[in-house]
Amino acid sequence: MGINDDLYGKELLHKAIDELNKWAISICGAVSGEHGIGTHKKQYMRIQQGGVYELLLKIKRNIDPRCILSPGIIFDVEEIIFDQK
Numbered sequence: 582m583g584i585n586d587d588l589y590g591k592e593l594l595h596k597a598i599d600e601l602n603k604w605a606i607s608i609c610g611a612v613s614g615e616h617g618i619g620t621h622k623k624q625y626m627r628i629q630q631g632g633v634y635e636l637l638l639k640i641k642r643n644i645d646p647r648c649i650l651s652p653g654i655i656f657d658v659e660e661i662i663f664d665q666k
Contacts, residue, residue, distance in 0.1 A: 603628070623655055 602612045612625045648661040
């Protein structure tokens with residue numbers, strides 16, 4: 582097994598995880614059963630949470646407008662600082 586095989590395997594794994602997460606959301610499931618989403622699954626938050634995501638984003642902007650607390654963990658820093666409406 583060469584390095585290219587390993588990279589191809591990782592790519593396939595990431596694609597499979599992406600498809601599984603999207604499928605879970607499509608049947609009203611969740612991408613995570615743990616207490617936190619972290620950086621790996623935050624890309625699915627907007628899809629999973631729907632309109633609630635915008636509410637969470639507004640709360641974050643009001644409480645932490647400079648994104649000092651846990652920057653980039655749930656929301657991208659750019660969403661907090663540059664996209665304020």
